[in-house]
Amino acid sequence: MKYKIFIAALSLFSIVNINAQEVKTEETKSETEKKVYIKGNALLIPIGVINVGIEHQVSKKFTLQGDVLISPWKSFAGHEAQIYMGTMEGRYYFKEAFKGWHVGANVSVGAYILQKPTYWNDEIYYDHQTLQPTKYIQSQLYQKGYSILFGIEGGYQFRLAENWNMDIFAGVGNSQDFYKGYVRGTGERYDGADGHNRSGEIIPYRGGVMISYRLK
Numbered sequence: 001m002k003y004k005i006f007i008a009a010l011s012l013f014s015i016v017n018i019n020a021q022e023v024k025t026e027e028t029k030s031e032t033e034k035k036v037y038i039k040g041n042a043l044l045i046p047i048g049v050i051n052v053g054i055e056h057q058v059s060k061k062f063t064l065q066g067d068v069l070i071s072p073w074k075s076f077a078g079h080e081a082q083i084y085m086g087t088m089e090g091r092y093y094f095k096e097a098f099k100g101w102h103v104g105a106n107v108s109v110g111a112y113i114l115q116k117p118t119y120w121n122d123e124i125y126y127d128h129q130t131l132q133p134t135k136y137i138q139s140q141l142y143q144k145g146y147s148i149l150f151g152i153e154g155g156y157q158f159r160l161a162e163n164w165n166m167d168i169f170a171g172v173g174n175s176q177d178f179y180k181g182y183v184r185g186t187g188e189r190y191d192g193a194d195g196h197n198r199s200g201e202i203i204p205y206r207g208g209v210m211i212s213y214r215l216k
Contacts, residue, residue, distance in 0.1 A: 034058070035098060036215045037165060039067075043208040048073065051208060053087075057097045065089045065104075074113075079120065080142045080184075085110030087206070089153065098165060098212075101156050106171065106206070108149040112179075115142040127192065136183060136190050145179025145196060153206055163214040171206030 034057045041051035053067025066088050073081040089106035093099060118138075125136040151173020160166050177199045181191035191197055 034216075037098065037212040038215055039165075039167065039210040039212040041069075041208040042211050044069075047076075051210075053210075055091075055098070055212065060096055061093045063091045063093070063097050065091060069110075079115040080113050081115075082113040083110060084112070085147075091153075093157075098157055100158070102154070102169075104153045104171075106149075106151050106153060106173070108151070108173075108205070109146070110149070111146045113142065113144045115139075125190065129192070134190065140184050141181055141190050142184055143179045143181055145177060147175050147177045149173050149175045149205055151206065157212075160211075165212040165214075167210035167212055169207060169210070170204065172202065172204045173206075174200065175203050175205065176200050 036057070037055045039053050039055060041049075044051050048071075050070040050072075051067060053065055055063050055065040057063050066086070069083065069085040069087070071081050071083040075081075085108055087106050087108040089104050091102045091104035093102045095101070119141050120139065122137050122139050124133045125138045125141060126133055151171050153169055153171030155167060155169025157165055157167040178196040179199075180193070180196055181189060183190050
């Protein structure tokens with residue numbers, strides 16, 4: 001009888017130990033598993049702007065995201081709007097990666113041919129150095145150059161369905177711009193500078209609604 005009780009107790013201990021090992025294995029797998037999502041910005045698609053990226057988990061609460069933005073418009077509503085930008089971003093999730101609220105920091109580089117919103121009028125252009133009026137109308141002018149941007153972002157990501165997430169986010173940062181000014185139609189410089197003009201400003205330059213699909 002004692003032998004049977006010993007065998008039964010040993011069997012029960014073995015079952016409990018196996019179950020504990022399975023739970024531990026699942027927890028360890030969950031902690032070490034690194035998810036990867038590919039994503040596209042649904043908010044920009046209706047205006048013909050492409051913004052796609054990949055977000056890769058590096059730890060329980062941290063991810064790295066790389067994305068590109070392409071606005072191919074030589075003319076959009078009468079304004080130049082060609083933008084080609086790449087961004088690297090680090091994110092911290094308060095709950096766990098790909099779930100809930102997150103904040104991040106990013107750096108972007110971009111090239112552009114566009115007309116600044118301040119030039120969307122028919123006022124006389126004043127030379128920025130001499131402050132004297134010129135022969136140009138502001139709506140005739142556009143800018144071509146490149147930018148380096150440093151910024152922060154915040155947002156919220158949640159599950160839509162199995163393997164599908166939605167990421168709502170917005171960001172702001174400092175843009176350092178290097179550009180030349182041209183006259184539409186003639187291609188001549190309107191700014192009178194030999195090289196690039198330079199400007200710096202705080203602008204909102206990231207945002208949207210990303211639809212994400214899990215790759216692994």
